[in-house]
Amino acid sequence: MYHHYFGLTELPFTLTPNTSFYCDLESHRSAFEVLVTALAAGEGFIKVVGEVGTGKTLLCRKLLNELPEQFVTAYIPNPYLTPSEMRAHIARELQVEAPEQQSEQLLTQAIQERLMSIVRDGKTTVVVVDEAQALPSETLEALRLISNLETESRKLIHIVLFGQPELDERLATREHRQLRQRITFSYSLQAMSVDELAHYISHRLYVAGYQGQSLFTPRAVQLLHDASRGIPRLVNVLCHKVLMLCYGEGAMQVTVKHVQLAVQDTDDVDLPRQSRWLWFGSAAVVVILVLSIAWWQGWLTEYLL
Incomplete structure (x- = not known):
């Protein structure tokens, strides 16, 4: 492969969100500062939205890697889960012992007890959800209910949603107005200059x-x-x-x-300006030729008649 040809130790432009390649772009830096500030302030819901390919997953992993030790994290990379599956996933991430008797109520109680234990240790629990636009409506509502777990003075759990613009569209509906009002910090990732x-x-x-x-x-x-x-x-x-x-x-x-x-050779890119003019020029030539032939055939037919 070309990396030896250019004296590289590894391929520099893979699609894997490798945090060692994180570049401190203005949009990513601002988003990261918003996230850290909001979590330090103890906010319940935080949202980061960006178009496909703008680096949400990379930013998500950077957050997970660089949060101070005072934060206990649960990462949900594939949120297309039922409410029961979501609770079970959060329980596993937080090392909650599942109750012997299968019961949603008992599992929620076990999660709450674990969250209280984390608070007593002077730490904060953060659930990070990637691709949040894929969350089923019932699971979004289950997350909102989980976020209700709190003491008299503080939230027991903080939830960060990373998603595509479709997430905003879903939250804008009347069905999710309660969750929308819980989001106190949000940021929209921008493309590079x-x-x-x-x-x-x-x-x-x-x-x-x-x-x-x-x-x-x-x-x-x-x-x-x-x-x-x-x-x-x-x-x-x-x-x-x-x-x-x-x-x-x-x-x-x-x-x-x-x-x-x-x-x-690439899908979903914009045709370069030079290529556009070449295409338009070729199309114009074709149109002129067609009109010329049509006019000539019409003239010839009239002459023959």
């Missing part, structure tokens, strides 16, 4: 061990931004492909041509 994208690429290459001259020309970076709309996941896909192209050609720098070829 051109300058941030250039820094993002350099950062990931540096972490992967690159030590040479700049691999990407300014025009290539601009085209990457136009095509990817500044979405990190799409940037990773395109950068991986252009480095493979460079390796295949024996080139040591990414050019506009490499990016254009990568874009043509």
